[in-house]
Amino acid sequence: MLLAPGAGADRDQPSLVALDQALSARGHVVGRMDFPYRKAGRRAPDRAPVLIEAVRDEAAALLERAGRGTKPGDLILGGRSMGGRMCSMAVAEGLAARALVLISYPLHPPGRPERLRTEHFGAIGVPCLFVSGTRDAFATPDELTEAAALLAGDVTHVWLDGGDHGLRRRDQQVVEAVLGWLDRLDHE
Numbered sequence: 001m002l003l004a005p006g007a008g009a010d011r012d013q014p015s016l017v018a019l020d021q022a023l024s025a026r027g028h029v030v031g032r033m034d035f036p037y038r039k040a041g042r043r044a045p046d047r048a049p050v051l052i053e054a055v056r057d058e059a060a061a062l063l064e065r066a067g068r069g070t071k072p073g074d075l076i077l078g079g080r081s082m083g084g085r086m087c088s089m090a091v092a093e094g095l096a097a098r099a100l101v102l103i104s105y106p107l108h109p110p111g112r113p114e115r116l117r118t119e120h121f122g123a124i125g126v127p128c129l130f131v132s133g134t135r136d137a138f139a140t141p142d143e144l145t146e147a148a149a150l151l152a153g154d155v156t157h158v159w160l161d162g163g164d165h166g167l168r169r170r171d172q173q174v175v176e177a178v179l180g181w182l183d184r185l186d187h188e
Helices: 014-025 048-066 082-092 141-148 171-186
Strands: 002-004 076-080 099-103 128-133 155-160
Touching (some): 002 048, 014 171, 076 082, 128 171
16 A cells, blocks of 8 residues: 655654554555655645656555565555545556545645545546545535545545544544455455
């Protein structure tokens, strides 16, 4: 699994570290990435094409690290907020993946529900897990449920009651949601 951070964080974002530890303990090969702007010490994210290319590069490196017998379609991509969004855009543009894990997906900027970030949803045909707080300013449960209907793949939502976009102190709940979903995915 490749995990990408949100815009204001790096690969050591607590929920990504917690997921890495839990998945690694189960024998999964996990990669946590940083985007180029973070590696360069900048705070402002690069444009989407640069971020998407970084996801492609990190996915290829993770596949190589996973070793023989691992195919591109075996990879699960995802992350928090912008990181998950960039992974979803890479998959929509043709990056092979088994599934997407989208934690606190930034459906629209806060207070701007008319500016949906869903143009690419119709091109995603893999199973998707959305883990979101019920008080996320980037997407209400109703907004995200409606938008996710545009996805061609199966969609699962896990709502963390009272959680905001940051899902602070909810790392264990995020891990449990992802592990439970992966268990079901493995048995399909």
